[in-house]
Amino acid sequence: MTSSKVNPAVQSVVRELLAELHKKAGCEKVGLSRDSFAAILSEVGSKHGATTENEARTFILSLRVDELALARACAAGDNSAWEIFLTRYREKLYLAALRIAREDSAARELADTLYADLYGTNTREGQRVSKLASYTGRGSLEGWLRTVLAQEYVNRYRRTKRLVSLEEESEEGVQFRAPEPEPAAVADNRLSQATDEALAELPSEDRMVLSAYYLDGRTLAEIARMLGVHESTISRKLDKMAKSLRKQIMAGLARRGMSRRQAEEALEADVRDVQVDIRRSLAQESSRSAFSEKRVEARVPEGEG
Amino acid sequence: MQNLPKIVSERLRGAVIKEHPDADVLTAFSERSLPAQERNSVMDHLSRCADCREIVALALPESQVTEVRPHRGSGNWLTWPALRWGFVAAGIIAIASLGVMEYKRQTLQSTAVNKSPIEEGVAKQTENRPEADPAASANGKGETTSPTALTLSDSAKTSAKTTKKEFGRPSQFTVMSAPSRDDKAGIRGSIGGPLSGRQLSHGPKPPTQWQLNNSANSYSNNEAFSQSQPVAPAPPPSSSGASAGSEIRGQAAPAAVGAKSADEEKKSEVVDALSRPPALKVQSTTNRNESEVARAKPAEAAAAPQAGPTELDQATSAYEVSSGALSNFSKSATLTPQSTRWAISAAGTLQRSVDQGKSWQDVNVYGPEAQAGANLELAMRTSRGKAVAKDKSDTKQREAPIVFRAVAANGPDVWAGGSNGFLFHSLDAGLHWVRVEPTWSGVLLSGDVISLQFADAQRGRILTSSNEIWTTADGGQTWQKQ
Numbered sequence: 107m108t109s110s111k112v113n114p115a116v117q118s119v120v121r122e123l124l125a126e127l128h129k130k131a132g133c134e135k136v137g138l139s140r141d142s143f144a145a146i147l148s149e150v151g152s153k154h155g156a157t158t159e160n161e162a163r164t165f166i167l168s169l170r171v172d173e174l175a176l177a178r179a180c181a182a183g184d185n186s187a188w189e190i191f192l193t194r195y196r197e198k199l200y201l202a203a204l205r206i207a208r209e210d211s212a213a214r215e216l217a218d219t220l221y222a223d224l225y226g227t228n229t230r231e232g233q234r235v236s237k238l239a240s241y242t243g244r245g246s247l248e249g250w251l252r253t254v255l256a257q258e259y260v261n262r263y264r265r266t267k268r269l270v271s272l273e274e275e276s277e278e279g280v281q282f283r284a285p286e287p288e289p290a291a292v293a294d295n296r297l298s299q300a301t302d303e304a305l306a307e308l309p310s311e312d313r314m315v316l317s318a319y320y321l322d323g324r325t326l327a328e329i330a331r332m333l334g335v336h337e338s339t340i341s342r343k344l345d346k347m348a349k350s351l352r353k354q355i356m357a358g359l360a361r362r363g364m365s366r367r368q369a370e371e372a373l374e375a376d377v378r379d380v381q382v383d384i385r386r387s388l389a390q391e392s393s394r395s396a397f398s399e400k401r402v403e404a405r406v407p408e409g410e411g
Numbered sequence: 412m413q414n415l416p417k418i419v420s421e422r423l424r425g426a427v428i429k430e431h432p433d434a435d436v437l438t439a440f441s442e443r444s445l446p447a448q449e450r451n452s453v454m455d456h457l458s459r460c461a462d463c464r465e466i467v468a469l470a471l472p473e474s475q476v477t478e479v480r481p482h483r484g485s486g487n488w489l490t491w492p493a494l495r496w497g498f499v500a501a502g503i504i505a506i507a508s509l510g511v512m513e514y515k516r517q518t519l520q521s522t523a524v525n526k527s528p529i530e531e532g533v534a535k536q537t538e539n540r541p542e543a544d545p546a547a548s549a550n551g552k553g554e555t556t557s558p559t560a561l562t563l564s565d566s567a568k569t570s571a572k573t574t575k576k577e578f579g580r581p582s583q584f585t586v587m588s589a590p591s592r593d594d595k596a597g598i599r600g601s602i603g604g605p606l607s608g609r610q611l612s613h614g615p616k617p618p619t620q621w622q623l624n625n626s627a628n629s630y631s632n633n634e635a636f637s638q639s640q641p642v643a644p645a646p647p648p649s650s651s652g653a654s655a656g657s658e659i660r661g662q663a664a665p666a667a668v669g670a671k672s673a674d675e676e677k678k679s680e681v682v683d684a685l686s687r688p689p690a691l692k693v694q695s696t697t698n699r700n701e702s703e704v705a706r707a708k709p710a711e712a713a714a715a716p717q718a719g720p721t722e723l724d725q726a727t728s729a730y731e732v733s734s735g736a737l738s739n740f741s742k743s744a745t746l747t748p749q750s751t752r753w754a755i756s757a758a759g760t761l762q763r764s765v766d767q768g769k770s771w772q773d774v775n776v777y778g779p780e781a782q783a784g785a786n787l788e789l790a791m792r793t794s795r796g797k798a799v800a801k802d803k804s805d806t807k808q809r810e811a812p813i814v815f816r817a818v819a820a821n822g823p824d825v826w827a828g829g830s831n832g833f834l835f836h837s838l839d840a841g842l843h844w845v846r847v848e849p850t851w852s853g854v855l856l857s858g859d860v861i862s863l864q865f866a867d868a869q870r871g872r873i874l875t876s877s878n879e880i881w882t883t884a885d886g887g888q889t890w891q892k893q
Binding site: 126130160161163164167168201202205206240241242243244245246248249250252253254255256257259260301304305310311313314316317318320321322324328331332334351355 | 433443466472830861
């Protein structure tokens with residue numbers, strides 16, 4: 107488990123905090139010895155890449171050591187740990203899968219797949235490798251499980267999308283599917299340059315909000331929860347950004363030698379399509395998810411057969 | 412807000428990214444436990460990677476939008492629609508009971524005549540010339556009220572049990588106290604009797620038109636009356652209490668004044684009792700008719716001053732009973748703190764379990780009073796009173812919901828921290844909370860509290876999203892920043 111390049115700063119911090127954390131994490135309950143716990147901590151710490159002792163200390167202290175200990179004990183195959191894990195998370199896992207897949211049999215399959223991964227059906231060098239071994243305690247174990255489920259779901263969707271045959275596509279109402287977004291037919295690349303420039307100036311959070319709203323078609327409430335802020339904050343932010351972006355792009359175009367009228371025209375030409383475009387991207391999103399459900403469903407017999 | 416140039420969406424799409432943050436980091440991101448710098452880099456990735464955005468969105472915990480607010484009122488039925496129906500129901504009951512009383516008057520009058528000659532005289536007087544009745548005229552009430560009042564006082568005299576049966580209302584205590592005073596007061600009975608009886612008949616009842624009109628009158632008259640008559644101080648609180656209770660518009664101030672005019676000995680207690688109705692109201696979860704309880708409680712509290720000096724003990728006990736039943740939080744005071752478990756829900760609500768984690772309830776760090784105050788505000792719409800003003804400021808404070816990130820407990824000593832440097836400390840297992848704002852050489856703790864560790868009640872350590880470590884060695888009195 108110990109990686110070859112263990113950070114000295116991390117190790118000294120681990121040594122310093124080990125007794126306290128070992129007790130706090132309840133390692134005895136899940137049958138995790140002090141040494142193996144120390145190994146886990148230094149592995150996690152080194153992976154994070156903290157360089158100074160102070161950084162390492164902050165990092166190690168921010169870990170959820172109890173859940174980390176539980177997860178790693180499960181990964182190591184400790185029975186009592188598994189019992190605790192199952193009583194605590196089995197129900198939640200299925201519920202989360204149901205929320206993600208939105209359909210019972212698909213949810214069941216999703217959760218079962220994850221269980222297999224968690225238990226470690228894949229073997230490497232004769233040892234079963236549990237997915238729980240990759241949990242590092244940075245977030246809650248429950249949240250991690252949800253994220254892993256979502257990852258699995260997204261990956262599967264991406265895989266299955268490629269498997270859709272033409273025949274099936276026509277069966278499943280491909281006419282509702284928006285065409286792939288055509289490459290921007292921008293004759294004048296000054297516009298795209300100005301846009302890129304304006305976008306690059308935005309803080310990453312703003313860009314993320316924009317993308318989530320306009321590209322992914324997320325609702326304000328969803329975005330707000332993703333970022334842990336209030337819905338109205340997102341709404342205000344979007345309003346403000348739509349205005350300021352327009353101004354910025356205009357300014358950028360002016361710098362590139364466009365007259366005000368030309369710039370307006372270049373922008374306006376697109377604005378007419380914006381409504382359609384947004385609706386389309388929304389429609390795309392929903393048809394896509396409807397699609398993926400069917401795909402997963404269709405895969406069930408495959409997987410079992 | 413759709414007014415976004417198409418080109419922007421186009422350019423937002425960007426290129427496909429190969430490297431993704433792992434599940435751990437994404438989880439920590441959505442739980443907001445990443446240090447600011449790392450959060451930014453993840454945010455940057457998310458702004459460009461649709462897949463990861465989808466993962467984060469899909470992995471969101473169960474929607475708890477309504478539960479995020481930590482101060483869910485426990486009295487949902489205290490909303491206006493519910494109250495309106497309550498009024499309708501109460502009105503029907505009032506009319507019905509008036510009819511019943513009218514009928515009983517016929518039968519009771521004869522027994523009253525046999526019972527006491529003094530009362531008989533008054534009764535006769537009233538029947539002949541209602542305006543001449545001192546009580547009736549003093550209170551500015553119409554003819555219809557005084558006969559009813561008389562019969563009621565009679566019934567109160569004959570036996571407390573009968574009265575109980577007749578009313579079956581939470582104001583039994585008031586009823587019971589009335590006869591004993593009458594017995595003691597002797598001659599006063601003829602005046603005090605009708606008075607208190609009349610108060611009884613109206614105390615727990617819903618407002619009828621004339622009562623609303625008269626309540627102010629009767630109150631001022633009673634006060635004037637109290638100057639000359641030693642009996643009179645009793646009624647005013649009751650009448651104003653009744654109107655405060657039934658009218659809902661909350662005449663809290665008159666009630667308080669009325670209480671002042673009552674016996675000096677109990678003044679503080681009475682004021683206390685009167686200032687408590689919010690709590691009483693909200694927390695009363697007895698199986699009585701909802702709206703009735705809501706009104707009857709303040710009336711009950713007001714009944715305390717009504718009892719004369721001789722009933723001091725009883726009055727106190729009445730107050731104690733009502734305050735004892737008022738709060739589920741007072742129940743939890745008896746719990747052993749060791750059995751309490753603490754957790755943070757996925758949505759960032761502070762939760763407490765007293766049954767080894769079988770069930771969890773949300774904890775409001777601003778305390779039950781604030782909660783009750785908010786409901787009082789809603790129900791009474793009154794701007795009077797210091798308590799309400801204080802609650803208002805609390806409400807303002809609570810408008811920004813705190814998203815908790817960490818909690819640490821050592822027996823009854825509990826610390827909870829969350830977004831925007833919010834840090835709360837409770838010494839009594841979550842009964843009362845104090846906001847703590849750690850400072851060190853003039854610097855305030857900033858960022859989100861992402862981890863809390865307390866080795867014991869004295870020594871603790873806080874980690875913030877701005878990568879700071881704060882420690883205390885004296886239970887949060889002073890702090891050091893590393």
